[in-house]
Amino acid sequence: MSAIEPARISPGGFKELGPLNWAIAKLGARAIRAPRFSLFNVLGQHRLLFLAWLPYSGMLLGMLSKLSVKDAEVVILRVGHLRDCEYELQQHRRLARTRGIGPDLQKKIFEGPDAEGLTDRQRALITATDEFVVTRGVSQQTWAVLSGHLTKPQLIEFCLLAAQYDGLAATITTLGVPLDFPD
16 A cells, blocks of 8 residues: 555544644644644554654654664665655655755665665665565674674664664555655
């Protein structure tokens, strides 16, 4: 199911979200400069789960994160590409640009670990992300290379980040979350 197909759960408003989640969704929409933040307007309909998920997701996006925001965006963009999740890609193409990953580097991330011009660290992150998403694990060889670039806490966070965005892509696609921007 593509995000362009009809939503299985339509974005909710005040009644469906309740006052707190509605306010969070409105603030989120303002932050991304969109009329609404469809992901929040859908997930917010499970009121308590949304409130539990939000700080975890926020932490993985940079609040108190052990991975740099640039490293996180490399992983997220690659997951979105592998899962063909246009919603995730639309959000993170924009966010990545604000975090130093312009269109040229994004193209290389989508091309894969053999793309010309990637750093060794970026290659390691992309290779590990590919394995994690496709095989549900990371080979010893890839882990050894990744371990040369990341600390133990960063390795743990890499796994949780890749898993979070893989699961989020599956959720977005399954629920048919509509895009926030017309492009």
